[in-house]
Amino acid sequence: MSFLLHFSPLIAFWPFASGLMLLWAAAAALPILIHLWNRRRYRETTWAAMEYLLAAMKKNSRRIHVEQWLLLLIRVAILLLLAAAVADPFWPFLRSLTGALATGGQTHWVIVIDGSYSMDYRRGDESLFEKAKAQAAQVVAEGKQGDAFTLLLMGNPPQTIIADPAFDPGDVQDEIQSLRLSHGGANLSASLAEIRNLVGNAAEKHARLSDYRVCLFTDLGRNTWEEAASEPVARQLQSLAESGALLLFPLGDEGRENLVIESLALGSSLASLGRETTLTFSVHNLGEQPRTTQAKLLVDGRPVFERTIELAADETRQLEVRHQFETAGDHLVEAQLDDPRLEIDNHRYLSVPVRESIRALCVAGRRETAEFMQLNLNPFQAERPYVHAETADETALLERNLNDYDCLFVANLARFGRDEASVLRQFVDAGGGLVLFLGDRVQPEAYNEVLAAEERLLPARLGGLATGQFTLTALGKESPVVQPFVANPQSGLFHLPTHRYFRLEPFDEKTVRPALWFDSGDPALLEEKRGRGRVLLWATAASTQSLDRDEIPPREWTLLPLWRNYPVLYQQLLHAAVAGRNENRNVAVGEPLEDALYGVAAHVPLSLVSPGGRSERVPMTVQGEVNRWHYDSTWTSGVYEARYGAPLSLSRLYAVNLDTRESNLEKMERSELPPALQSDYSFEDLQTPSLPGKTRPELFRWVLGALLLLLLTETWLARRFGGSRS
Numbered sequence: 249m250s251f252l253l254h255f256s257p258l259i260a261f262w263p264f265a266s267g268l269m270l271l272w273a274a275a276a277a278l279p280i281l282i283h284l285w286n287r288r289r290y291r292e293t294t295w296a297a298m299e300y301l302l303a304a305m306k307k308n309s310r311r312i313h314v315e316q317w318l319l320l321l322i323r324v325a326i327l328l329l330l331a332a333a334v335a336d337p338f339w340p341f342l343r344s345l346t347g348a349l350a351t352g353g354q355t356h357w358v359i360v361i362d363g364s365y366s367m368d369y370r371r372g373d374e375s376l377f378e379k380a381k382a383q384a385a386q387v388v389a390e391g392k393q394g395d396a397f398t399l400l401l402m403g404n405p406p407q408t409i410i411a412d413p414a415f416d417p418g419d420v421q422d423e424i425q426s427l428r429l430s431h432g433g434a435n436l437s438a439s440l441a442e443i444r445n446l447v448g449n450a451a452e453k454h455a456r457l458s459d460y461r462v463c464l465f466t467d468l469g470r471n472t473w474e475e476a477a478s479e480p481v482a483r484q485l486q487s488l489a490e491s492g493a494l495l496l497f498p499l500g501d502e503g504r505e506n507l508v509i510e511s512l513a514l515g516s517s518l519a520s521l522g523r524e525t526t527l528t529f530s531v532h533n534l535g536e537q538p539r540t541t542q543a544k545l546l547v548d549g550r551p552v553f554e555r556t557i558e559l560a561a562d563e564t565r566q567l568e569v570r571h572q573f574e575t576a577g578d579h580l581v582e583a584q585l586d587d588p589r590l591e592i593d594n595h596r597y598l599s600v601p602v603r604e605s606i607r608a609l610c611v612a613g614r615r616e617t618a619e620f621m622q623l624n625l626n627p628f629q630a631e632r633p634y635v636h637a638e639t640a641d642e643t644a645l646l647e648r649n650l651n652d653y654d655c656l657f658v659a660n661l662a663r664f665g666r667d668e669a670s671v672l673r674q675f676v677d678a679g680g681g682l683v684l685f686l687g688d689r690v691q692p693e694a695y696n697e698v699l700a701a702e703e704r705l706l707p708a709r710l711g712g713l714a715t716g717q718f719t720l721t722a723l724g725k726e727s728p729v730v731q732p733f734v735a736n737p738q739s740g741l742f743h744l745p746t747h748r749y750f751r752l753e754p755f756d757e758k759t760v761r762p763a764l765w766f767d768s769g770d771p772a773l774l775e776e777k778r779g780r781g782r783v784l785l786w787a788t789a790a791s792t793q794s795l796d797r798d799e800i801p802p803r804e805w806t807l808l809p810l811w812r813n814y815p816v817l818y819q820q821l822l823h824a825a826v827a828g829r830n831e832n833r834n835v836a837v838g839e840p841l842e843d844a845l846y847g848v849a850a851h852v853p854l855s856l857v858s859p860g861g862r863s864e865r866v867p868m869t870v871q872g873e874v875n876r877w878h879y880d881s882t883w884t885s886g887v888y889e890a891r892y893g894a895p896l897s898l899s900r901l902y903a904v905n906l907d908t909r910e911s912n913l914e915k916m917e918r919s920e921l922p923p924a925l926q927s928d929y930s931f932e933d934l935q936t937p938s939l940p941g942k943t944r945p946e947l948f949r950w951v952l953g954a955l956l957l958l959l960l961t962e963t964w965l966a967r968r969f970g971g972s973r974s
Contacts, residue, residue, distance in 0.1 A: 315969040322962045329955040356396045356413055356450045356457040358443055359384050359420070361427060362466035362499075363401040364434040365592045366910050369467065369500060376499045377429050380465035383497060385421045387463055396457055398446045399423055402466070403883075404435040404838065406442045413450045413457065431592060431885040432837045433910045434472040440484040447492065460492040464925075467500045471909055473916040482922050489924035496925045500915075505535035507587040508911035509596040510564070517823040518654065518830070519579075519602045520634055524572045529583040529596065531567070533559035534912050542586040545569050548579055573602040578901040580887055593911045597887055597903035599833040605636040608822065609653045611644055612790070613660040613689045620791045620809065621657045624818040635822065642668075650675040651846040654826045659790035660687030663694035673705050674874075677779030678844055679832065681825025684783070685790035686710070686750050687805065688797075700755075707760040707776035707785055711751035715796065718746045718766040720808075727763035727775065728827075729784075729820045739813050746772075746806040748796045749788040763824075780828040784821060834903045840880040841888060841902050846873065853893035859886025859904075866890075 361384055367377040388397055396413030397420040400406055409427065414420050447460050466472070475481050488494055508531070515526030533539050538560050545553035545567075553569040573579055581598040608625055612618035618639040625637040640648065642661050645668045650656065656675065664672075676682050684706070692710035699706045720742050722730045733741040752771050754760040764773040766787075774785045788794075788806045795802035808814060832843055845852060852875050854866045868875045882888070888902040 315965075319962065319966060319969070322958055322965070326955060326958050326962065329951055329958065332951050354394065354456055354458045355392065356398070356447065356454070356460040357387070357391060358398050358400065358446055358460060358462040359387065359424065360400045360402060360439065360443065360462060360464045361424075362434055362464075362469075362472065363403045363407070363427070363430045364467075364469060364472055364910050365429060365431050365906065366469045366471070366590070366913055367467055367499075368429055368592050369506075369590045369913060371589070375429075376467050377427075379499055380497075381424050381427060383499075384463065384465055385424050388417045388420050388424070391417060396450060396454060398450065400439065400442055400446065401427055401430070402434040402436075402439045402472070403430045404433050404438070406435065406439040408442060408446065411446065411449065413454055430837070430883045431906055432883060433907060436472050436475045437481050437484065440481065440488065443488060444484070447488070461495055462488060462492060463495045463497060465497045465499060467913075468498050468916045469910070469912075470914045470916050471912060473921070476916070476922055476925075477920060482924075485922050485924040494925050496921075504913040504915070505537060505539070506590050506593070506911055506913050507539055507541055507559070507585050508532050508534060508590075508593040508908050509583045509585055510908050512581065512583045512596040512598045512905075514581075514598065514600060515568075517827045518606050519573055519600050520606055521573060521576050521602055521604045522632065523634055524570055527569045527571055527581060527598075529567055530564055531557065531559065531585060532564040532908075532911075533561060536561050539587075543567060544584040546582045546584065547571060547573075549582075573600070576602050576604050578602075578899070580901055580903070590911065590913070592885065593906055593908060595885070596905055597834075597885070599830070599887070599901040599903040601830055601833065601900075603654075605633055606655070606822070606826065607653045608635055608637045608655045608657060609644065609648070609650070610637055610639045610657045610659075611642055611661070612639075612658070613642070613662060613687065614793050615639070615641070617659050617687075617791045617793050620793075621659060621818070624815045625657070625822065627815040635819075645671060649846065650680065651678060653680065654829055655681035655683065655822055657683045657685075657790075659685035660689045660794060662689045663691050664698050666698060669698045669705060673703065673778075676705065676781035676783060678846070679780035679829045681781055681822070681827075681829065682783045683786070683821050683825050685786045685788070687789040687794035689794075690750070692750060704755065705778070705783060707756075707774045707783055708752040708754045708771070711753050713748060714751055714766075714768065714770060715748050715798075716768075718749070718768050719743060720746070720772055721765050721767050723762065723765050727761060727824070729763045729773065729775070729817075729824045732816065732820065733813075739816075740811050741808075741813065741817065744807045744811050746788050746808065747803055748794075748805040752785065752787050775824060777828065780831045782825050782828055784825055833901070834905065835882065836907050837882060837885050837904055838907075839882060839904075840878055841882060841890075841904075842876070842878045843890065843900065844877075845875040845892070845896070851875070852896055855891045855893075857889040857891065859884050859888065863891075 361377075361380050363377075367380065368375045370376070391397070394415065396415055397410065397417070398408075398413055399410040399420065400408055407430075409423055410420065414423075443462055447462075450457055450460070476485065485494065510530045510532050512527070512529040515528060519525050527545060529543075529545065531541070531543055538558065540556065540558045543553075543555050543557050544551055552571055553567070555567070557565055557567075559565055579600045579602055581600055583596045583598075585594040587594050610618045610621040610625070612621065618641075622637040622639050625635045626633045637657075650671060656672075672682060682705075690710070695706065695710050700709045722734050722742070730741075733739045746766065749766065749770070749772065752774055754762070754771065754774060756776075759776055761775045762771040762773065763775055763784075764771070766772050770787070772787050776783050788808075789804075791809045792804040792807070794805040796805060808817075811817075832841070835841060841856075851870055852868060854868055854877055855863050856866045856879055857863050858881075866877050866879050868877050877890075879888075882904045885904050885906050888904060890900045890902065892898050892900075
């Protein structure tokens with residue numbers, strides 16, 4: 249590089265596309281070195297016959313020297329021209345004066361292709377994304393010799409494919425053809441920021457790139473480009489346009505006809521063996537015309553539902569299918585549509601781990617209370633219960649592996665130790681549910697110190713006791729806990745009195761949701777999501793075992809446990825608490841997959857198989873007896889399978905689904921775009937693009953021609969000079 253710096257004036261006058269190749273010019277010194285070596289390799293010895301020959305040659309010495317120097321210069325020139333041809337020279341003064349794109353080999357082209365999944369829309373066999381790649385490759389081919397190219401795929405986040413300017417059009421075209429569409433949307437603001445970084449990086453490393461052109465290939469979907477009307481993004485566009493040019497290449501027509509599966513869900517929080525459950529999926533016609541389509545639902549690849557449905561413009565239809573899983577383990581549910589225009593959003597997936605039963609552990613300060621909670625969770629004492637509930641005293645929180653259970657029902661414990669609080673936090677963070685009842689043994693100061701401190705577990709601090717006669721009311725009607733009772737006001741939930749409860753002081757109104765209130769205005773039941781799990785805090789007692797001993801005779805804290813529909817309330821509490829148990833199994837495109845194995849101290853090998861069948865090793869982090877893993881390359885929708893090696897030898901299914909906002913194919917109007925975007929460049933049917941200016945001849949071909957001429961000249965002269973001396 250230091251060698252090239254000495255010749256920077258020459259390079260500035262006559263630029264080269266590959267300046268580093270000029271280092272081969274050092275080979276021009278070889279003929280000179282050989283000449284000097286040949287002069288010194290012989291020792292002079294006086295000899296009478298040679299003296300006679302030398303005297304004869306002195307007559308022709310001047311001619312011989314001229315011939316030798318001429319051959320030496322030609323040979324040096326041959327090597328210099330060879331290095332120049334390899335360095336790909338161009339003539340900067342032949343710049344075209346017609347059009348914005350005729351830049352004469354000093355332009356940095358930023359090729360930007362919209363990678364949002366709406367670009368998979370097709371009429372016929374070719375998608376908009378494939379058209380965009382073909383058009384971008386043609387722009388590269390139309391570039392001038394010596395132009396530089398960088399490549400960006402718009403996404404959320406954007407992906408820089410070529411960060412350092414590339415000068416070989418063939419390599420750039422290969423990278424364009426290898427692009428793969430993401431199954432997400434596109435972030436315009438982040439993409440423009442990345443374009444600014446690419447432009448700045450190119451200007452810093454290659455000062456001769458005097459200007460730049462940003463070519464945007466996009467379908468102008470409103471979901472992406474509506475942001476262009478905002479003031480911050482308009483400033484980004486204007487800034488790029490002031491020192492370069494923004495060239496917009498719109499793709500596709502104005503059509504917006506599309507059908508999409510917007511949701512697929514399980515009717516209950518958890519599925520158990522042999523129990524019928526509801527599978528619900530919704531289909532939305534996003535177009536402006538009525539559509540007819542075939543809707544299917546498959547379980548483990550086997551069709552369980554198929555129906556032809558007719559949808560009016562902008563109509564959403566919800567379909568429900570009753571299904572019973574006959575085997576425990578992971579099952580895959582897939583909803584399908586028949587709509588060839590945008591194939592990506594015709595599928596939606598759901599991973600459903602099926603248990604033999606939902607496991608719950610009931611822990612209470614009094615054995616009778618634990619047994620009462622167990623009875624309400626399994627009121628019919630079935631041999632094959634939907635909920636398998638066990639009872640234990642408070643020592644079980646440390647002695648048992650809590651991750652063997654889906655939900656903990658804890659009632660009227662006087663206090664918690666810090667170790668107990670730690671295992672409860674870990675349990676909830678991993679997706680477990682915690683339902684916590686208070687009562688007459690509770691020490692509020694101890695709860696607040698351990699469970700409501702810095703790493704809090706409770707959704708509220710415990711305040712003072714309220715005494716009187718109170719009934720429940722449902723202000724938080726959106727909570728699933730109270731929905732059956734709101735629909736049936738005569739069920740009795742809102743009539744039975746409560747005489748004593750702790751006033752709850754919620755920490756965060758944004759994350760803590762009241763599900764029930766007392767008519768005094770105090771919250772009775774609070775819900776909060778923590779990690780993947782849920783915590784539900786009940787302000788009063790779980791059973792009639794808690795008594796107000798200030799009264800004579802002592803009075804129950806609440807009469808709700810005497811209510812005949814009390815088991816129904818427990819089922820609602822259970823489902824709300826375990827709602828996050830399998831939350832990590834179903835995520836959106838771009839969200840990470842993560843999971844943990846508990847009670848396994850040894851390292852467990854893990855391979856993750858993506859929807860395309862590619863297997864990838866994923867590292868595990870071991871902390872004590874917990875193995876955790878994290879995988880964030882979920883840019884393709886579909887089913888991912890985690891395969892654990894020995895000693896577990898098991899697999900788990902994970903579903904990654906689209907954010908269906910990108911399925912709305914509404915376009916931005918040209919008039920809505922900022923004036924910084926030049927929109928008068930387009931391709932039609934892949935004909936020659938409307939790029940003003942022509943590609944000038946490549947000078948390296950002329951240099952190679954001169955090199956061939958010198959080779960022939962050197963051969964002829966060497967033969968002629970040699971013959972004349974003989």
